Amino acid sequence: MEFNDKQAIYLQIVENIYDRILTDEWKGDERVPSVRDLAVELQVNPNTVMRAYDLLQNKEIIVNKRGVGNFLGSDAKSKIITNRRNHFLTHELPLLFRNMQLLGVSIEELSEQFISYSQNNISIQ
Amino acid sequence: MEFNDKQAIYLQIVENIYDRILTDEWKGDERVPSVRDLAVELQVNPNTVMRAYDLLQNKEIIVNKRGVGNFLGSDAKSKIITNRRNHFLTHELPLLFRNMQLLGVSIEELSEQFISYSQNNISIQ
Amino acid sequence: MEFNDKQAIYLQIVENIYDRILTDEWKGDERVPSVRDLAVELQVNPNTVMRAYDLLQNKEIIVNKRGVGNFLGSDAKSKIITNRRNHFLTHELPLLFRNMQLLGVSIEELSEQFISYSQNNISIQ
Amino acid sequence: MEFNDKQAIYLQIVENIYDRILTDEWKGDERVPSVRDLAVELQVNPNTVMRAYDLLQNKEIIVNKRGVGNFLGSDAKSKIITNRRNHFLTHELPLLFRNMQLLGVSIEELSEQFISYSQNNISIQ
DNA sequence: GTGGTCTAGACCACC
DNA sequence: GTGGTCTAGACCACA
Numbered sequence: 001m002e003f004n005d006k007q008a009i010y011l012q013i014v015e016n017i018y019d020r021i022l023t024d025e026w027k028g029d030e031r032v033p034s035v036r037d038l039a040v041e042l043q044v045n046p047n048t049v050m051r052a053y054d055l056l057q058n059k060e061i062i063v064n065k066r067g068v069g070n071f072l073g074s075d076a077k078s079k080i081i082t083n084r085r086n087h088f089l090t091h092e093l094p095l096l097f098r099n100m101q102l103l104g105v106s107i108e109e110l111s112e113q114f115i116s117y118s119q120n121n122i123s124i125q
Numbered sequence: 126m127e128f129n130d131k132q133a134i135y136l137q138i139v140e141n142i143y144d145r146i147l148t149d150e151w152k153g154d155e156r157v158p159s160v161r162d163l164a165v166e167l168q169v170n171p172n173t174v175m176r177a178y179d180l181l182q183n184k185e186i187i188v189n190k191r192g193v194g195n196f197l198g199s200d201a202k203s204k205i206i207t208n209r210r211n212h213f214l215t216h217e218l219p220l221l222f223r224n225m226q227l228l229g230v231s232i233e234e235l236s237e238q239f240i241s242y243s244q245n246n247i248s249i250q
Numbered sequence: 251m252e253f254n255d256k257q258a259i260y261l262q263i264v265e266n267i268y269d270r271i272l273t274d275e276w277k278g279d280e281r282v283p284s285v286r287d288l289a290v291e292l293q294v295n296p297n298t299v300m301r302a303y304d305l306l307q308n309k310e311i312i313v314n315k316r317g318v319g320n321f322l323g324s325d326a327k328s329k330i331i332t333n334r335r336n337h338f339l340t341h342e343l344p345l346l347f348r349n350m351q352l353l354g355v356s357i358e359e360l361s362e363q364f365i366s367y368s369q370n371n372i373s374i375q
Numbered sequence: 376m377e378f379n380d381k382q383a384i385y386l387q388i389v390e391n392i393y394d395r396i397l398t399d400e401w402k403g404d405e406r407v408p409s410v411r412d413l414a415v416e417l418q419v420n421p422n423t424v425m426r427a428y429d430l431l432q433n434k435e436i437i438v439n440k441r442g443v444g445n446f447l448g449s450d451a452k453s454k455i456i457t458n459r460r461n462h463f464l465t466h467e468l469p470l471l472f473r474n475m476q477l478l479g480v481s482i483e484e485l486s487e488q489f490i491s492y493s494q495n496n497i498s499i500q
Numbered sequence: 501g502t503g504g505t506c507t508a509g510a511c512c513a514c515c
Numbered sequence: 516g517t518g519g520t521c522t523a524g525a526c527c528a529c530a
Contacts, residue, residue, distance in 0.1 A: 507525080
């Protein structure tokens with residue numbers, strides 16, 4: 001995984017995990033990879049993964065069973081969707097619209113782009 | 126001006142200046158406020174404004190005339206628009222679309238929102 | 251290190267770092283000294299070193315790994331050489347030649363000087 | 376005249392005046408332009424020209440006759456040549472040679488460049 | 501008046 | 516440990 005410099009790595013990992021859950025790569029109430037395994041996969045310091053897991057535990061997206069490992073919370077996926085959707089509608093959309101106006105991008109232009117995007121990405125991976 | 130603490134103040138100042146230029150609050154090739162004046166206006170240390178101006182000088186958005194002050198570069202506005210538009214189309218849109226799909230927001234829904242947004246914000250300020 | 255006061259210290263540090271890279275004192279894609287360490291070595295304030303590193307990061311001579319340190323960019327040396335060589339050929343040489351003519355220094359005279367210089371400085375350090 | 380940002384304008388004016396004297400644009404012990412006239416010609420603040428003239432007066436390159444104007448010192452040209460030549464030989468040449476070695480520019484290469492330069496600039500203007 | 505540089509010292513997030 | 520940010524305050528050159 002490639003990391004961006006503008007955001008803390010552990011936050012980027014959190015986002016990445018959200019994506020994995022939303023795309024059902026991690027699903028149900030299965031066990032998630034151990035801190036060490038994920039650290040190896042992502043090529044980062046285990047402390048950094050730990051921090052991401054910490055944050056997810058606080059939000060009850062994952063739950064820890066001592067000595068066994070971390071597991072997806074039962075309603076993890078729906079919780080993420082609800083949160084993100086709210087954030088999307090109340091924070092991101094106004095910003096998006098303002099940008100569109102400042103940059104002169106019309107809603108029609110955007111729709112077209114969306115359609116062509118959708119055709120190239122029928123299923124989300 | 127209120128500052129968020131997820132991003133460095135000087136970067137927020139830069140963004141704020143971009144906005145001022147895009148909305149023609151600062152325009153043409155006029156002189157921009159002196160470091161000290163802007164620092165007073167924004168209630169920050171002059172060094173912090175200086176750092177923002179430094180970055181803008183690097184991007185040739187503003188140019189310095191020794192002992193006189195800083196001036197908007199001739200094509201400052203178009204330069205900002207071009208950069209932002211490119212970034213918007215190549216980076217933000219794909220992310221947006223992906224999010225819409227993951228969160229189940231349709232393009233029609235978004236269009237409606239946009240229309241109601243536009244009606245409440247007829248002119249950009 | 252002794253600093254001249256006709257040029258900002260941080261710029262002299264940048265030049266000094268270029269020299270260290272060109273002479274392979276810093277090489278490969280190794281880690282460069284931490285801001286604090288170099289500040290101690292050069293007897294300046296860490297902020298001053300920081301500013302030099304900032305500039306070098308902008309030019310992608312060094313790259314930062316969060317929480318770890320700064321590293322030489324992979325092609326740092328060749329990048330410096332290319333830039334300097336271009337500047338030398340297009341800017342410095344014409345000035346040099348003009349000066350030689352104005353001051354009545356012949357190319358033969360210069361060659362002689364160069365040869366005697368070379369004999370006294372067989373290896374660059 | 377175009378000014379570089381790396382050096383104070385008044386110093387660039389001094390250099391420019393040296394050039395005018397060396398190329399005999401200003402010669403003998405004639406009167407040199409008034410501060411105001413030169414300021415208009417160079418499009419700078421008269422104070423800035425004043426500062427350049429001050430420096431030249433200190434070096435006795437020009438002399439002031441109260442109420443009349445500034446005149447070239449009798450041996451202005453030879454004084455400049457001597458100074459520059461010394462500086463050139465003791466300071467610039469070693470730097471040049473070091474650069475040539477670091478950048479891999481040979482003396483033969485430089486000679487060729489010089490010859491082609493000379494052919495295109497038979498008389499100095 | 502203008503910007504630019506430097507210091508000292510603090511605090512923070514990150515790995 | 517690492518870099519990054521910010522402040523306060525000083526001094527300077529320049530126009």
